Amino acid sequence: MKYSLFPGCIAKNMYPSIEKSTEIIFRQLGIDLIRDAYTCCPAPGVIRSYDFDSWLVIAARNLATAEKSGSDLMTICNGCYGTLHAANQHLIGHQDALKMVNEKMSTIGVSYFGRTKVVHFVDVIGDMIPQIRENVKVELGLKIAIHYGCHYLRPSIDSGQNPENPEILEGIVRALGCESIEFPEKLSCCGAGGGVWSGDEQVSLRILEKKLRFIKESGADCILDVCPFCHLQLDQGQKRLKARYEIPVLHLSQLIGLSFGTKDKILGLHTHMVSTRDIARKAKKARREIALDGD
């Protein structure tokens, strides 16, 4: 099996630890990630809010790149998924829109036929629970506050998920030997989307803080996200608030990486803003107990 990896701007250019962890876990799962030359997805919050057609054309150029390379496109970001999946659905459902983007792209010799399949890596992982179980070397036993983020779930007409009661991440967390803990506002937004992160810092941070307060009260060891933009907000955002929450933030690729026995530093956990020391310590202890090589 192979996918064309669409890492997105933030995993590449702000949290490369997520790009690295993704490469590591998919290698362990025997899935090839090929790399094609992509641009920004483009950002569903800002670019789509400014000009829907420009958003569609830039997305179509990326979809055409995957189509030409002959692989399904896999995102590790809800924002990229929100754009590429929604734009793809729109193009497949609207012949006039497909014609419009192709006319624009003809100036640079690119065409799109609507054949690319866009998948979110959570769905790929969710379909591999037996292989995940086989590869788990370290059961971390962490109490985890799952943050789905918005655009993996909603709009459900595109995602096919149950947006009020999703279960896929809970299943993955269980397969890794961790525990998902419940907290109010679990399925709500982190406050970063829609251009609000850059457009209105105060509103963005207040939405974030409300969520962080509930997570802190829940006693979670860490927050788990499936989107580098949520990750940026949850990790860097904690440092922009006056109150100190100090809740470590892991992207799913990083939690799987740790559980598959990769050292925290190789996964780049030390490059986050909020210290992940406690998580790294637990992982190290668990590795020692089973005498895993390298410690």
Place this chain on the structure above:
Amino acid sequence: MTIELPDIIKEFDLKRCMQCGKCTASCPAGFESNLRTRLVIYLAKSGTDVLDMKELWCCTTCYSCQERCPKNVKVTDAIIRLRNLAVRNKNFPKIHIAAINAIKDTSNGFPLTPEVSKIRSLLGLPIEPHDVAHDAEELKKFKILLDSLSLLDLVEVVPE
């Protein structure tokens, strides 16, 4: 693309709205800002100009309102398209121009910085990611494509 308010009312089924307020109750941004989704939809469907409402830009596009709307009004999609219309009236937060310019110059909304290059190198990743930003030929083509779109013209700020 030309956009008019009546097209938005029709395309996103705003007339179906019965003002129940489930959208406002579901809105995480509404709790922390002046955004009242029900009001935005009420005004828009009545044909009132909402384009100078600053709170139009507080929506995080989380889609909770659209998901929960009992009348299947495409609330979030409508807000996004109302923003498109506001942009055409030069009513938008100028702060976003930085991200749009970043895409224009590098093809990425969040461009690579020297600090993160160091982290990439530390993690054993290629210092320059495999992307259009680091492929001169593809970047040139992307810029030609972007120049043919409305995006850059729309955000061009006329000096006062």
